[in-house]
Amino acid sequence: MTPPNRLRALLAQDKLHVMPCCFDALSARMIQQSGFGLTFMSGFATSAARIGAPDLGLMSYGEVLDSARNITEAVSIPLIADGDTGYGNAMNVRRTVRGFARAGCAAVMIEDQLAPKRCGHTPGKAVVGRDEAFDRIRAAVDARADDDILILARTDARHEYGLGEAIDRAAKFHELGADILFVEAPATLVEMRQICADLPGPKMANIVEGGETPDPGHAELSDIGYSIAAYPLTLMAAAMQAMATTLQALAKDTPRDPHLMEFTELRRRIGFDAYYETSAAYDSSRRSS
Incomplete structure (x- = not known):
């Protein structure tokens, strides 16, 4: 079974998938050895581990792709890669998606932040306009026709424009063909429930210890309606x-x-x-x- 199909099979299950995030091949291997079914290459943690610098758009596409390839060669569980803003215009997004697909990734995340992007739980982030955000996801979905990979569409619009705008953007991402939706940084459990109630398909929660989003237990995250619970900094914080x-x-x-x-x-x-x-x-x- 291909990595994208492995991920599709997981998402077809009516359960929450707990997803510790990795930052290199060794951390990904330890996640697999511990019995977890999937992982995500955290941009925050990978930037810290690879170049010793914050996740503020400093790593190039080539560096991120190389890190993803190292991880997919070390594990057999599906890897979701952090494709940031796609590293340019819509044509860059297409190249980014195809590159991660050919590196063996099961999915790639594309987001609507203004480049250079920032960690979703740090100050100063902003998003592009709706049309540009939709063009990014449209380009990502079109690239998927050539090289099979799932598209994880992320919006950070809640910070700047409120939860309603974030949900509207995510709904359009789904309409355009995104496979998984990620509304970043809801501030309350009520907001998390609204996201899952209002949006179709699989949704991902991003749990940052000390971040803006609540950190409920796995049972509650499942009850809220999430399919994936990502823990992007847990392993790096423990290791550091x-x-x-x-x-x-x-x-x-x-x-x-x-x-x-x-x-x-x-x-x-x-x-x-x-x-x-x-x-x-x-x-x-x-x-x-």
Whole structure:
């Protein structure tokens, strides 16, 4: 089954899919090893991990595509890629979508922010006009005709123009052919319920610890009507906190974190054991003995 069809099969299930977000091949592999059925390449986290800079449009299309390709080669679960604003006009959007499809992504997110985009839970973001926003999604859907991939259409209009405008834009995205809808940064559970009640098809919630959107439990997110709950910064925040704590211990020459992963487990998760097992089949000296 192709990655897009794997994702379609998941979305056809009447359940909430919890989606920890990755930022590189290793974090994606650990998500898969932990039993999660899909992941999303967080632009915020990937920018931090790859170039050590904030998610403010600093990474190029080529850098993001390269990161996505590294992830799809490391895992078999569906990956949703962050295509930002499409990196230009409608023709750039088409190229962006086709590039992510050919890199093995199951879906790509295209949003209506004004470039350079910003994290949806940080100040200063703005959206393009309706016509340009709709042209981006129209171009993304047209590109899907050549290379199969799902389109996750995102709007950040709630911040600048209110929830009504955001819902209207998302409804039009669905009409144009978007497969999954994402209204960013609702401020209350009431708003989250309105989004799911008013919009057709699968919807994604974006849960940022300390962000603008409420963080209810999985059962409540499912009851509200979401198909996917994305956690874009959970793994990166945990990893950064662990690294900061360990670095402080090293600097002070105090005992390091007792929760450090054992070396044998570290090797196994990275793939050393699997590598040695497979490579043994090509060791003629061992076969002859």
